[in-house]
């Protein structure tokens with residue numbers, strides 16, 4: 001994600017495609033599956049969709065639309081981690 005931001009700032013928008021694709025592949029085969037409840041699966045799906053949008057927007061080379069897509073990916077990072085934290089708190 002830091003790489004995405006760096007490329008946005010440098011105006012290397014089309015290069016963001018590769019970052020988004022890598023993140024999406026990691027989440028497709030991820031080892032996070034420890035917390036595999038319905039909500040987690042939904043967040044993971046949202047995450048993949050947000051990354052797909054990021055890929056498409058960066059491919060188009062539009063910095064504003066790419067930045068918006070980047071923010072949306074970041075939102076899902078936060079949402080899923082919050083969910084995982086809440087789960088942990090419940091099991092204690």
Ligand code: HEC
Pocket residue numbers: 001023032035040043044045047073074076077078080081084
């Ligand atoms: C679908 C759920 C989900 C999404 C989306 C997600 N993560 Fe995670 N992430 C996890 C889980 C689960 C762990 C492991 C948490 C643990 O070990 O307690 C983790 C761990 C991490 C860690 C290590 C934290 C630590 O304490 O060692 C970082 C950093 C991280 N994620 C960053 C991100 C970033 C940045 C994004 C978005 C680009 C993201 N994650 C998206 C579920 C997710």
